[in-house]
Amino acid sequence: MSPQELWDAVLGELELEVSKANFHSWCKDTFILSMENNVITVGVPNDFTKQWFEKKYHERVLKALRRIRDEDVKRVIYEVSSKQKASAVQASPTVKAPVEKKEHPTVIVQKPAQEKPPETTSEKGVAFGLSPRYTFDNFIVGKKNELAHAACLAAADKPGVVYNPLFIYGGVGLGKTHLMQAVGHSVLEARPDAKLLYVTCETFTNEYIKAVGEGGAHQFKEKYRSVDVFMVDDVQFLAGKEGTQEEFFHTFNFLQQYNKQIILTSDRPPRAIPTIEDRLASRFEGGMTVDVGPPDLETRIAIIDQKCKEKNYPLEPEVSQFIASNVQNNIRELEGALNRVIGKHQLDKSAPTVDSVKAVLSSVGGTQKRGAVTPKKILTTVSDYFDIDEESLKGSSRKKELVVPRQITMYLMREETHASFPNIGAELGGRDHTTAMHACTKINKLLDEDEKMENDVSMIKQRLYNS
Ligand code: ADP
Ligand code: MG
DSSP states (O other): OOHHHHHHHHHHHHHHHSOHHHHHHHHTTOEEEEEETTEEEEEESSHHHHHHIIIIIHHHHHHHHHHHOSSOOOEEEEEEOOHHHHHHHOSSTTSOOOOOOSSOTTTOOOOOOOOSOHHHHHHHHHHTTOOTTOOSTTOOOOTTTHHHHHHHHHHHHSTTTSSSSEEEEOSTTSSHHHHHHHHHHHHHHHOTTOOEEEEEHHHHHHHHHHHHHHTOHHHHHHHHHSOSEEEEEOGGGGTTOHHHHHHHHHHHHHHHHTTOEEEEEESSOGGGSTTOOHHHHHHHHTSEEEEOOOOOHHHHHHHHHHHHHHHTOOOOHHHHHHHHHHOOSOHHHHHHHHHHHHHHHHHHTOOOOHHHHHHHHHHTTOSOOGGGOOHHHHHHHHHHHHTOOHHHHHSOOOOHHHHHHHHHHHHHHHHHHOOOHHHHHHHTTSOOHHHHHHHHHHHHHHHHHOHHHHHHHHHHHHHHHHO
């Protein structure tokens, strides 16, 4: 089997396991660069793809390679390289092609030549609806947002060319709006004459309804179709709005056709938005889809330190560590907690200590609200998330659309409230405890294998702890 055939077979397996949009985004221009001593090197087009393979697809690639290849596969590594370059040098499949320079080729934003004073572009950004605070400079990159960050840098570097649309999804307060607007600022710095438009989905909807009502459809179209970068925040709110979806669809197509950059955010991936038209969901998936997740501890500490620096209010390391350990859900909450701590201590003219901070956070309920998650809340959250009613979730129908959410509910009751299996069965309309056990085993297994499941469960948890 030639390296090419081997890789085609691996991609064939991968294609069955990941979404179509992801498959097209990530797998094109990948190939086997070399096979030496049972170490397979896969060539990928850029650093961003390399990270993605390492983080998300590695297990699958390794598994597939081991299954398909007769000989043992010890290790798989990924290297940035282009196919042409590789084949030009590749005399035999085992000769290694030179690797392109390790700098992130697609994700570096050229620093703009500073002919214009920076205030001008920032003021311009504000006129287009951007907040001056949301720039790449003050965005902290951690494990859970690095891919989204890299994708945004790439889009800012080559608007309309590389990832169109760029679809960013994740729970509340995790930096989606910040990242999206950072692209806007960055495009403006490089091209001060670019026309941008940032709107929330709500604004788009309201303006559309108003335009239809007042006969201003023409101005509406003109406004939305004349931009170079179109940013729409929280597109999950298109759910259920047919007329707006229709208009959105046309705006989208128009802009895309002219290679105008479109960036969208949502609290969930395109297919998971309830009652969204198929054609719109498939447009949303047609470019690049990236997620942001809740930050880990190191990232939270780095964010606190950064915010303190901005505010010129230094904190002792153990104090920022304490805040970061106790406020885990999202970054907006983290900022809120920090502001309360600073506010309170400025008022008292005292220096924050771990004890004084503990008092501030607990007095306003800023620390983890884990205790507040109950089986009832899980039922409500899951049914909201999947847009099904609670009675059906508890009921006896075995339709797939109900069975999976029901199993997720049982799994979450077990994981998040430590409820006993008999209790879980009782909460779900008097089911047997073995049903609950089976559900937990099944979801646990799926969480390892199925990206959509992983995402759904993490979104639901986000909501559980954020409301
Ligand atoms: P979302 O749109 O996902 O709900 P936002 O972009 O509004 O979240 O972020 C919430 C707050 O947290 C904002 O003030 C934002 O500046 C801040 N924030 C989010 N992510 C980061 C980050 N990685 N580094 C610094 N600040 C961040
Ligand atoms: Mg937002």
